[in-house]
Amino acid sequence: MDTATTHYLRLATAKELSLQFHEAVPVTIESLSAALCCTPRNVKFILRKLEEQSFIHWQPGRGRGHHSEMTLLRSVNEALEESFLELMGRGKMKEAIELIGSTEKNDALRERLLNSLNKQMGFHSHAESSSGQDVLRMVRSRRLAELDPAFVYTAFETYLLGQVCSTLITYDAKTGTFLPDLAHMWEYNEDHRVWVFYLRKGVRFHHGRVMTSQDVQATLERLRTVDSPFIWLYRDIERTEVVGDYCIRFYLSRPNRFFLNLLSCVSMTILPYDVDVTQQLIGTGPFRINEINETVLIISAFDAYYGIRPHLDRVDIWFVPNLGPYERHYELPGTDRLKLATDDTGSNSVDYPATGCRYMLINFRKAGIHHQLEFRQAMRIVFDPVALVRELGSNRITPANSFLPWKSAEHAWRESSLEDARELLYSSGYRGEKIILAYTVAKDQKEAEWLKQRGASIGLCIELQPFVEFPNVRETSEADLIIAEEVLEDDWQFGMINYFINKRNYFHICLSPDLQSVFYQKMENFLQQNEEQRSSLLNEAEDLLRDNCWILYGCHMNKKALLNQSLFGLHTAEFGFMDISKLWIKNQ
Numbered sequence: 001m002d003t004a005t006t007h008y009l010r011l012a013t014a015k016e017l018s019l020q021f022h023e024a025v026p027v028t029i030e031s032l033s034a035a036l037c038c039t040p041r042n043v044k045f046i047l048r049k050l051e052e053q054s055f056i057h058w059q060p061g062r063g064r065g066h067h068s069e070m071t072l073l074r075s076v077n078e079a080l081e082e083s084f085l086e087l088m089g090r091g092k093m094k095e096a097i098e099l100i101g102s103t104e105k106n107d108a109l110r111e112r113l114l115n116s117l118n119k120q121m122g123f124h125s126h127a128e129s130s131s132g133q134d135v136l137r138m139v140r141s142r143r144l145a146e147l148d149p150a151f152v153y154t155a156f157e158t159y160l161l162g163q164v165c166s167t168l169i170t171y172d173a174k175t176g177t178f179l180p181d182l183a184h185m186w187e188y189n190e191d192h193r194v195w196v197f198y199l200r201k202g203v204r205f206h207h208g209r210v211m212t213s214q215d216v217q218a219t220l221e222r223l224r225t226v227d228s229p230f231i232w233l234y235r236d237i238e239r240t241e242v243v244g245d246y247c248i249r250f251y252l253s254r255p256n257r258f259f260l261n262l263l264s265c266v267s268m269t270i271l272p273y274d275v276d277v278t279q280q281l282i283g284t285g286p287f288r289i290n291e292i293n294e295t296v297l298i299i300s301a302f303d304a305y306y307g308i309r310p311h312l313d314r315v316d317i318w319f320v321p322n323l324g325p326y327e328r329h330y331e332l333p334g335t336d337r338l339k340l341a342t343d344d345t346g347s348n349s350v351d352y353p354a355t356g357c358r359y360m361l362i363n364f365r366k367a368g369i370h371h372q373l374e375f376r377q378a379m380r381i382v383f384d385p386v387a388l389v390r391e392l393g394s395n396r397i398t399p400a401n402s403f404l405p406w407k408s409a410e411h412a413w414r415e416s417s418l419e420d421a422r423e424l425l426y427s428s429g430y431r432g433e434k435i436i437l438a439y440t441v442a443k444d445q446k447e448a449e450w451l452k453q454r455g456a457s458i459g460l461c462i463e464l465q466p467f468v469e470f471p472n473v474r475e476t477s478e479a480d481l482i483i484a485e486e487v488l489e490d491d492w493q494f495g496m497i498n499y500f501i502n503k504r505n506y507f508h509i510c511l512s513p514d515l516q517s518v519f520y521q522k523m524e525n526f527l528q529q530n531e532e533q534r535s536s537l538l539n540e541a542e543d544l545l546r547d548n549c550w551i552l553y554g555c556h557m558n559k560k561a562l563l564n565q566s567l568f569g570l571h572t573a574e575f576g577f578m579d580i581s582k583l584w585i586k587n588q
Contacts, residue, residue: 165283218273311584376549
């Protein structure tokens with residue numbers, strides 16, 4: 001914020017001054033000097049500036065023994081809000097967002113500032129050139145997490161990588177087939193142990209160099225070098241052979257019928273061999289990164305993209321932690337903030353019933369009553385999927401008995417009795433001890449409070465432990481239970497096998513080594529099976545989870561968003577996010 005506002009807030013909040021809004025209060029230069037942390041000479045200069053800008057009324061004392069008087073002409077909230085609007089008007093988004101961060105203890109002001117911020121989100125056309133610049137601004141309720149393909153673990157970051165980078169092939173969920181991308185053709189031998197990929201020519205990375213097969217080879221080697229949590233999936237690759245600049249051959253130790261799935265997933269995002277991705281993310285995708293820090297990610301259209309250039313010229317994604325309940329907004333200036341609703345009149349509506357669900361994890365790394373099966377069975381009833389959907393509603397669309405909605409639909413649903421849960425609690429040996437439930441502030445508040453209330457009705461003492469960042473291993477290590485949400489990739493079989501064996505996710509963090517080994521053994525030959533056999537293995541894995549209450553399924557979600565009618569080219573990318581490479585705005 002500007003210097004005058006900073007000085008004013010120091011004075012207005014100084015306890016030793018006890019200044020009052022619209023009330024003359026006696027002060028001394030010495031006390032003002034202490035509050036402002038400056039010399040008495042500078043105090044007079046600052047007071048003159050504050051009076052000129054109508055922050056205060058200053059009445060200097062006349063003669064010895066007469067105190068000066070100061071009157072605050074603005075409340076602290078007014079000063080903050082005016083400063084915020086001024087920053088927004090000058091395009092200083094970073095400073096404005098930092099100012100929002102300073103209002104955490106003032107919910108009413110914070111809400112007003114967030115509403116003002118949301119009005120600045122959406123499409124903007126800047127006359128920065130003869131043709132103008134089309135810019136889309138978005139806001140996110142948490143900071144950007146890992147954006148390294150070797151370690152990415154969250155849906156939004158995986159989606160972003162798909163806008164900045166590319167893979168050899170892509171999975172088409174509508175047809176269940178694989179399509180060419182950086183590779184225009186591929187072939188394999190009869191036993192699926194030798195795979196050959198032929199690359200497009202002339203594909204350029206964002207730093208200008210042409211992509212070759214050497215980059216593909218280096219991408220795979222990097223997964224091994226950095227010990228990526230995905231490396232288990234690629235353990236069958238014995239060696240790779242570069243056959244010129246535009247052909248690469250993979251030799252496998254055993255047949256692999258899942259190999260195309262592995263080369264279309266985010267971990268095999270092709271990176272340049274001559275750039276350190278930890279310092280600068282360079283890809284071949286439709287957008288390139290201009291700026292990235294904890295406050296903002298700015299990406300711009302890559303004019304040399306090998307596909308169709310995006311219609312948008314730039315996308316600014318601002319990160320405002322603790323923004324509030326998680327919603328997706330794609331707004332235009334001058335419109336009200338669009339929230340999820342059942343009335344879609346006047347807006348384009350996009351529904352994305354996500355593959356995946358909300359669920360509860362049991363932390364087996366921590367000792368406690370939750371190791372008893374009867375206790376987990378009691379929690380299964382407290383976290384009843386039917387009651388969850390019926391009582392909380394919103395975009396919780398159907399009860400879950402699996403990560404897969406079509407499997408949950410086969411279940412004969414009925415609501416369980418909390419009295420049965422009370423009996424199971426007693427049988428488990430529970431005698432009123434505190435159970436810590438961890439949840440993310442932005443998404444899980446309603447479920448957490450709902451669970452606490454239901455638990456209390458049968459004598460279960462649940463203490464809520466909110467956290468912001470995901471995952472936060474330190475904070476959640478003290479929790480007995482964790483509310484989580486998993487949205488699977490369009491290639492749902494890859495999504496599930498990655499969930500079961502990825503060492504970076506909460507599922508792996510919460511399971512004991514013995515339980516982890518159960519899953520690794522069950523999936524030992526997963527990659528060698530055909531599609532039907534793989535589905536059967538995944539069903540068996542979910543049966544283990546369900547029968548032992550190692551996780552408790554909650555509900556399936558609809559990632560619905562409302563968009564202004566001026567937005568066109570609406571296509572969903574993975575996880576239900578808008579494919580911004582296809583968005584365009586119809587100027588009225």
